[in-house]
Amino acid sequence: DGGITQSPKYLFRKEGQNVTLSCEQNLNHDAMYWYRQDPGQGLRLIYYSQIVNDFQKGDIAEGYSVSREKKESFPLTVTSAQKNPTAFYLCASSMGDRSTDTQYFGPGTRLTVL
Amino acid sequence: AQKVTQAQTEISVVEKEDVTLDCVYETRDTTYYLFWYKQPPSGELVFLIRRNSFDEQNEISGRYSWNFQKSTSSFNFTITASQVVDSAVYFCALSVSWGGGADGLTFGKGTHLIIQP
Secondary structure, three states: OOOEEEEOOEEEEOOOOOEEEEEEEOOOOOEEEEEEEOOOOOEEEEEEEEEOOEEEEOOOOOOEEEOOOEOOEOOEEEOOOOOOOOEEEEEEEEOOOOOOOOOEEOOOEEEEEO | OOEEEOOOOEEEEEOOOOEEEOOEEEOOOOOEEEEEEEEOOOOOOEEEEEEEOOOOOOEEEOOEEEEEEHHHOEEEEEEOOOOHHHOEEEEEEEEEOOOOOOOOOEEOOOEEEEEEO
16 A cells, blocks of 8 residues: 555654654655644644755754655654654655645654653 | 635534635745645544646535635635534645745645534
């Protein structure tokens, strides 16, 4: 079955620690994205990548870092510099073709900072 | 900059009623794409529809229908004969074309739809 997987589903972190969220897709999509969702809010774009070894900052990139070494994988690191990291994190992917592009989402990771 | 407004924070209706979710968008681009996603309690966003700015035809898919009006910058979503399984948060989103390539979506804050049995 093709799809997007995110792990873990729930993640707890102590203040001051970095943590990495996993996102893998087997849809052969070129583009991948990370969004953050806070309670009662819409999704906000953190980072996106259109091709391997290239990525762009979104609206709220401060305190986050990403890498795109493989087409299938786009891990997100939440660093200690992120002031309010507790949130629901969603990864998405798309073909990357402007004329037909639609983003499909993974199940999300809920991060709680203790 | 783009903006999407979903003024209805929460709507509660009784099963079998029709319900319309409003979406108003702002963009200076002439080419753009509008989306609706459903987020059930599990959290995963489920894609419902994509519409480009050149296609103002209304769309119907089963009990779901969408009304796109460029004159009012609106892309409203109607559920006919609502069911309890329709209970979820619904998001409207916007993407613009900057000459090619994929970029992120601008989301509204969502409308929490509650269908009571």
